[in-house]
Amino acid sequence: MITLLDYGAGNVRSVINAVEAIGEKVNVVAGPEDILSAEKLIFPGVGNFGSMMRILHHKGFVEPLKFYLRSGRPFFGICLGLHALFDKSEEAPEMDGLGIIPGGVKKFDIDLSVPHIGWNGLNIKTASRIFNGLRGDEKFYFVHSFYVEPENDNVVLTTTDYDVEFTSSIQQENIIATQFHPEKSGDPGILLLKNFIQPSHEPTALSRVSRNSRLAKRIIACLDVRSNDQGDLVVTKGDQYDVRENGNVRNLGKPVELAERYYKEGADEITFLNITGFRDFPLKDIPMLAVLKQTSKHVFVPLTIGGGIRDYADKDGKKYTALEVAAAYFRSGADKISIGSDAVLIAEEYIKTGRMTGKSSIEQISEVYGAQAVVISVDPKRVYVSSPDNVGHHVIKTDIKGPNGEEFCWYQCTVKGGREGRDIDAVTLVQVCEKLGAGEILLNCIDKDGTNSGFDIELVNAVKDAVTIPVIASSGAGCVEHFYEVFTKTKVESALAAGIFHRKEVPIAAVKAYLKDKLEIRVTQ
Ligand code: 1PR
Numbered sequence: 001m002i003t004l005l006d007y008g009a010g011n012v013r014s015v016i017n018a019v020e021a022i023g024e025k026v027n028v029v030a031g032p033e034d035i036l037s038a039e040k041l042i043f044p045g046v047g048n049f050g051s052m053m054r055i056l057h058h059k060g061f062v063e064p065l066k067f068y069l070r071s072g073r074p075f076f077g078i079c080l081g082l083h084a085l086f087d088k089s090e091e092a093p094e095m096d097g098l099g100i101i102p103g104g105v106k107k108f109d110i111d112l113s114v115p116h117i118g119w120n121g122l123n124i125k126t127a128s129r130i131f132n133g134l135r136g137d138e139k140f141y142f143v144h145s146f147y148v149e150p151e152n153d154n155v156v157l158t159t160t161d162y163d164v165e166f167t168s169s170i171q172q173e174n175i176i177a178t179q180f181h182p183e184k185s186g187d188p189g190i191l192l193l194k195n196f197i198q199p200s201h202e203p204t205a206l207s208r209v210s211r212n213s214r215l216a217k218r219i220i221a222c223l224d225v226r227s228n229d230q231g232d233l234v235v236t237k238g239d240q241y242d243v244r245e246n247g248n249v250r251n252l253g254k255p256v257e258l259a260e261r262y263y264k265e266g267a268d269e270i271t272f273l274n275i276t277g278f279r280d281f282p283l284k285d286i287p288m289l290a291v292l293k294q295t296s297k298h299v300f301v302p303l304t305i306g307g308g309i310r311d312y313a314d315k316d317g318k319k320y321t322a323l324e325v326a327a328a329y330f331r332s333g334a335d336k337i338s339i340g341s342d343a344v345l346i347a348e349e350y351i352k353t354g355r356m357t358g359k360s361s362i363e364q365i366s367e368v369y370g371a372q373a374v375v376i377s378v379d380p381k382r383v384y385v386s387s388p389d390n391v392g393h394h395v396i397k398t399d400i401k402g403p404n405g406e407e408f409c410w411y412q413c414t415v416k417g418g419r420e421g422r423d424i425d426a427v428t429l430v431q432v433c434e435k436l437g438a439g440e441i442l443l444n445c446i447d448k449d450g451t452n453s454g455f456d457i458e459l460v461n462a463v464k465d466a467v468t469i470p471v472i473a474s475s476g477a478g479c480v481e482h483f484y485e486v487f488t489k490t491k492v493e494s495a496l497a498a499g500i501f502h503r504k505e506v507p508i509a510a511v512k513a514y515l516k517d518k519l520e521i522r523v524t525q
Helices: 012-021 032-036 049-058 062-069 186-197 255-264 287-298 322-331 341-353 361-369 426-435 457-464 480-489 508-515
Strands: 002-004 026-028 040-045 075-079 103-107 116-120 140-144 146-150 156-162 164-172 175-178 218-227 233-236 269-274 303-306 336-339 374-378 380-385 395-397 408-415 420-425 440-443 471-474 494-497
Touching (some): 012 026, 012 040, 012 186, 140 186, 218 508, 233 255, 255 287, 287 303, 287 322, 303 374, 322 336, 408 426, 457 471, 457 480
Parallel strands (some): 002 026, 040 075, 336 374, 471 494
Antiparallel strands (some): 103 146, 116 140, 380 408, 408 420
């Protein structure tokens, strides 16, 4: 029996699903006694070091945890479950860690985007049976802004390179802990968890040991989801956000089935966008919760969910906070949430007052679940102007001339699925959202959506140059070359597509095969 320490972190359901996929039963800790009596303990953590340690103290878990860790029984920590083992963290200097492994937790201070989000490799420093059956060059999924610095190198199991070489997993006798998320790292991740749970005797040699690892460019499959006129939840796809064909909502398949197909085809992440999320369902009836629960049972790569994340009141006047909506999505298997319309309204308010209230959905969710869990979905469209003067927005000089030969344009943000244009531009929006605690930008483009004419490179560069957090290029992919173009003409970390995957015009495997020898890519087949 595996005992799982759930202190309220986001990714507990994903770990339970992974352990059950290995055929093991999971007992979730209800009280300190469950820690003391555990045979094998897994401690998954996502979010903020400070709020984690406060909750552990509040629940009376700190002393039983220390007792368990010193008892010699098997322990597996994930992400914050690794950080908790150390003395201190720069993320919350006022809080002590468990102090089991001497050393601290540092914030990345590098020229690359932070958080470090995506698939990166492991430089294996010490042989360990948890790697049995792996080749050694597999990639694992990371999502973090802080990393551990052990005082003694002898506990370092692996390192990973991301502008600096940092410790990505440790082992000290019965204690193993990883910075990356095995529960979200596909088959190699499941195998690593299996090796911890069902240990074989001796470590086996690895055929391909990496000396320095590299972060892979991410290929993301996006499922725009809404109910059709018959009330069925379908994957649809718009042409410049218009999802109707002959008056009917385009139906391109069932959300869970398509997500499982893309997982098998090698998608690095899967994003669900509930495109009518601005309609006010009672929280428990939000249709996407069931889709997430079913999908996360069989899909072991990161899941992002967007649509309708904001404070709202349902038709009976019952109020819900954005944090409650996000918590329901995390508890259903989401790793990241994406905020669209509400982010535009928050940024407008911030520009008006210049004050960070701490009350916005971005600040609230980022505080509890960590910046890396908050994605901002931007829905901009081009507005051409004859000159950059007196526009009051971030204007670019464009090679794609306007209808009257204009050489300048700005990108107007919209809300409610492109239905309403707002007086704010995309560059200003992303800068404000990063300041408020967002960890990643999903940069769509209404002009390019569904056109198969390639990504809007000028928009992508304008936004990527304006923020230090990772950016996902989205909208317009029509062929494998479009992915190569966006990854070579811009510095984005990820590229997302929908229509070409749904209509089986370009399989994910074809995109990866084309990029394989040109760029760092996670190869699964
Ligand atoms: O505003 O917080 O409730 O979130 C609503 C979410 O739903 C937003 O993230 C918004 O982007 C999305 N959305 C709303 N309406 C539509 C629509 O299509 N009518 N879809 C919509 C957005 C954009 C991409 C699409 C890419 C790739 N679709 O997600 O997948 O453009 O498409 P392609 O590869 O076929 O070109 P809130």
